[in-house]
Amino acid sequence: MRRTGLKHQRLSRKPQGVHKASVPRGHWPNRQNARDLTSVLDEVLCSEARYADRPIHWPGALSSKVAKARKIAVIKRLRRYGKKFKAAAELAEVLDGCRRGHRCRSASCPECFRAWQGWIVNQTIKVACQDTYPHLKVLAVSIAIAGCQRPSGQLDSLNVPKLSRRARRVLAASKAVEWAILGLDLSLNDERQLGRGRHWQPQLFGFVATSNPKALRSAMKSAFRPRPGVTKPSWMKEYDGSPLTASYAFKADAVLRISYFDSDRTHPCTNTRKVRLPAPAHVEYLLFQDQLKFFGRLVLFKIRKSWRADGLNLEVAKMRPLKARNGRK
Numbered sequence: 001m002r003r004t005g006l007k008h009q010r011l012s013r014k015p016q017g018v019h020k021a022s023v024p025r026g027h028w029p030n031r032q033n034a035r036d037l038t039s040v041l042d043e044v045l046c047s048e049a050r051y052a053d054r055p056i057h058w059p060g061a062l063s064s065k066v067a068k069a070r071k072i073a074v075i076k077r078l079r080r081y082g083k084k085f086k087a088a089a090e091l092a093e094v095l096d097g098c099r100r101g102h103r104c105r106s107a108s109c110p111e112c113f114r115a116w117q118g119w120i121v122n123q124t125i126k127v128a129c130q131d132t133y134p135h136l137k138v139l140a141v142s143i144a145i146a147g148c149q150r151p152s153g154q155l156d157s158l159n160v161p162k163l164s165r166r167a168r169r170v171l172a173a174s175k176a177v178e179w180a181i182l183g184l185d186l187s188l189n190d191e192r193q194l195g196r197g198r199h200w201q202p203q204l205f206g207f208v209a210t211s212n213p214k215a216l217r218s219a220m221k222s223a224f225r226p227r228p229g230v231t232k233p234s235w236m237k238e239y240d241g242s243p244l245t246a247s248y249a250f251k252a253d254a255v256l257r258i259s260y261f262d263s264d265r266t267h268p269c270t271n272t273r274k275v276r277l278p279a280p281a282h283v284e285y286l287l288f289q290d291q292l293k294f295f296g297r298l299v300l301f302k303i304r305k306s307w308r309a310d311g312l313n314l315e316v317a318k319m320r321p322l323k324a325r326n327g328r329k
């Protein structure tokens, strides 16, 4: 497992206490500015209420009790690998310091991730289900980007900002997207039985509002073409407004997808089954997720933040007036 750049980061991290967010109103933090990102995260995770059971509400959502138990299991696993990888031992200490009123805010912490997931799911539903522009269709969209696969053991070399920029360029070029909220989803694809290797496959899953689904579909098809291992690079269907679907875009875990040759059928073909990540890959994923941080996994298009009495909110940045968009009134 190759781990670069994590050592310094881990050494400078300590669990932090809850304090008031210091981001000035009307200012959207720069992705490169770690202090700003920390402050925005403070705003999301500053309330212990987000860690409670009440705000999380969809079938299969983790309870606070299960999240706590998972955190203990994650710490145990990280400590075991910490004997070999210092970064894992250091992350285990950060997670171990996470407790009520003194949260670690690591994206690898099941308790903190659960609190953040509850916030982002609620924000996404609020944006997607607003009825200000009823002519828009909100679609659930999935994009598997073929050129960005990373070999197992080299996940830390995945260039997420580059991947985000590419996705935003395609959305902008389609001229059919009013806003988009996408989350990065990773899976470890094992295609050794098909004569290929084992690699991490990044995928973007999320929600796009469009007045022209046909133009969007066509732009996606020409930008993301099928390649070996990615036979269906993009798909979309109408979003049903459910928190369960929204939660899928911002899930904490990755899976191992094993592709195999299915000879039971009349026409032999390849099939895939999903299983849990093996322990070394899970540790690699946890370290990467911690490094990427919560907002690093989001791709926002024409979405901005707004500060209100109830805290940080996501909202549509700007929308052309109906008359200008239709161009005929």
Ligand SMILES: [Zn+2]
Residues within 6 Å of the ligand: 095, 098, 099, 103, 104, 105, 106, 109, 110, 111, 112, 113
């Ligand atoms: Zn935590």
